[in-house]
Amino acid sequence: xxxxxxxxxxxxxxxxxxxxxxxxxxxxxEYIEExxxxxxxxxxQYNTIHKKIPVLVHGGKPICESMxxxxxxxxxxxxxxxxxxxxxxxxVARFWVTFAEDKVVSIFWKTLRTSGEEQEKAFEESLxxxxxxxxxxxxxxKFLGGDNINIVDIALGSVxxxxxxxxxxxxxxxxxKFPLLNAWIKNFEEVPVIKKNLAARDEIxxxxxxxxxxxxx
Amino acid sequence: xxxxxxxxxxxxxxxxxxxxxxxxxxxxxEYIEExxxxxxxxxxQYNTIHKKIPVLVHGGKPICESMxxxxxxxxxxxxxxxxxxxxxxxxVARFWVTFAEDKVVSIFWKTLRTSGEEQEKAFEESLxxxxxxxxxxxxxxKFLGGDNINIVDIALGSVxxxxxxxxxxxxxxxxxKFPLLNAWIKNFEEVPVIKKNLAARDEIxxxxxxxxxxxxx
Numbered sequence: 001x002x003x004x005x006x007x008x009x010x011x012x013x014x015x016x017x018x019x020x021x022x023x024x025x026x027x028x029x030e031y032i033e034e035x036x037x038x039x040x041x042x043x044x045q046y047n048t049i050h051k052k053i054p055v056l057v058h059g060g061k062p063i064c065e066s067m068x069x070x071x072x073x074x075x076x077x078x079x080x081x082x083x084x085x086x087x088x089x090x091x092v093a094r095f096w097v098t099f100a101e102d103k104v105v106s107i108f109w110k111t112l113r114t115s116g117e118e119q120e121k122a123f124e125e126s127l128x129x130x131x132x133x134x135x136x137x138x139x140x141x142k143f144l145g146g147d148n149i150n151i152v153d154i155a156l157g158s159v160x161x162x163x164x165x166x167x168x169x170x171x172x173x174x175x176x177k178f179p180l181l182n183a184w185i186k187n188f189e190e191v192p193v194i195k196k197n198l199a200a201r202d203e204i205x206x207x208x209x210x211x212x213x214x215x216x217x
Numbered sequence: 218x219x220x221x222x223x224x225x226x227x228x229x230x231x232x233x234x235x236x237x238x239x240x241x242x243x244x245x246x247e248y249i250e251e252x253x254x255x256x257x258x259x260x261x262q263y264n265t266i267h268k269k270i271p272v273l274v275h276g277g278k279p280i281c282e283s284m285x286x287x288x289x290x291x292x293x294x295x296x297x298x299x300x301x302x303x304x305x306x307x308x309v310a311r312f313w314v315t316f317a318e319d320k321v322v323s324i325f326w327k328t329l330r331t332s333g334e335e336q337e338k339a340f341e342e343s344l345x346x347x348x349x350x351x352x353x354x355x356x357x358x359k360f361l362g363g364d365n366i367n368i369v370d371i372a373l374g375s376v377x378x379x380x381x382x383x384x385x386x387x388x389x390x391x392x393x394k395f396p397l398l399n400a401w402i403k404n405f406e407e408v409p410v411i412k413k414n415l416a417a418r419d420e421i422x423x424x425x426x427x428x429x430x431x432x433x434x
Binding site for chain 2: 058068
């Protein structure tokens with residue numbers, strides 16, 4: 001049995017967070033792609049409460065919830081640490097992870113699940129959140145973590161990548177309004193490990209369009 | 218200037234989490250009671266994004282978001298640790314903290330902000346969440362953390378105390394349906410530090426009734 005297994009779905013930004021973290025740390029693992037309409041019995045048994053991907057299985061024990069898994073990996077394999085050493089800086093990083101989870105992820109779901117006017121409204125609502133990240137989290141830094149990516153880049157980068165694609169499909173100029181965010185996304189996607197392990201843009205576009213067609217059929 | 222200051226509001230379960238943690242650790246601090254309809258300029262400056270209590274100020278630097286503050290305190294003053302030593306157990310504890318934040322806190326707000334049929338529906342919806350805590354988190358343990366309270370007890374205990382009072386006022390038998398949860402709440406409220414530092418039940422009842430009267434006037 002492989003020491004580390006990861007249950008995921010190729011397109012999921014939450015799975016991507018875990019994948020990136022394992023790749024950044026260089027941890028070998030066995031990957032199990034889940035069909036979300038027909039999940040494996042293992043997944044349902046590992047995540048009895050939420051029944052969702054991603055689930056990491058380490059030495060037979062399951063860990064659920066993407067940002068919880070990222071923290072677990074960072075504690076078990078502390079090299080290339082994703083959290084600052086200083087406790088105050090760590091609390092700031094955790095603040096932004098919570099912000100990503102509470103605010104930015106909800107924008108992601110809203111814009112993904114709507115279209116037309118309703119979606120435009122969701123994008124408009126998101127501008128205030130993105131402005132907060134632009135002005136209060138980014139500043140002059142290359143990454144949200146500083147010179148290198150950290151847990152905040154992982155938390156936000158995954159969702160920002162999707163948001164950018166949804167906005168592009170809908171021809172909504174989302175990140176163009178935020179020069180620092182725009183530059184950060186480019187920097188983030190150019191980090192070799194991230195670039196190599198991003199879900200393909202074209203495939204996500206096809207996935208979103210397929211989803212939309214199915215919904216309106 | 219006091220080394221540690223805490224901005225709170227006596228009735229807030231989120232403030233209580235931080236207060237309990239400081240008391241459990243025996244950390245002296247200066248307390249600033251906030252009038253939430255007229256917040257101090259300091260609070261607004263410390264928590265520019267959410268503008269909410271609680272805020273802990275340590276050596277002049279603000280830390281926001283209650284469970285983030287609890288973790289920060291636990292890292293700065295590691296005695297009477299609130300997180301398990303074992304990384305896997307830590308990930309399980311963090312999973313339940315997220316569950317409390319995402320699921321149980323939303324029940325708290327829903328039941329607090331509604332009345333009559335709408336509130337009854339919110340209570341009914343909450344039963345599934347509470348059943349999950351009863352069956353999957355508690356088991357045979359005295360506390361959610363095991364023999365002693367830990368971060369999960371702090372996260373859930375604060376909200377459970379309020380939920381119990383809201384249910385009592387509305388004559389909804391909430392915890393009576395869950396013998397283990399019921400026993401845990403009693404155990405938790407009997408922990409000397411918690412017992413001494415719980416917001417007074419009568420005052421919370423008066424506060425909720427006042428709120429309701431104001432809303433319907």
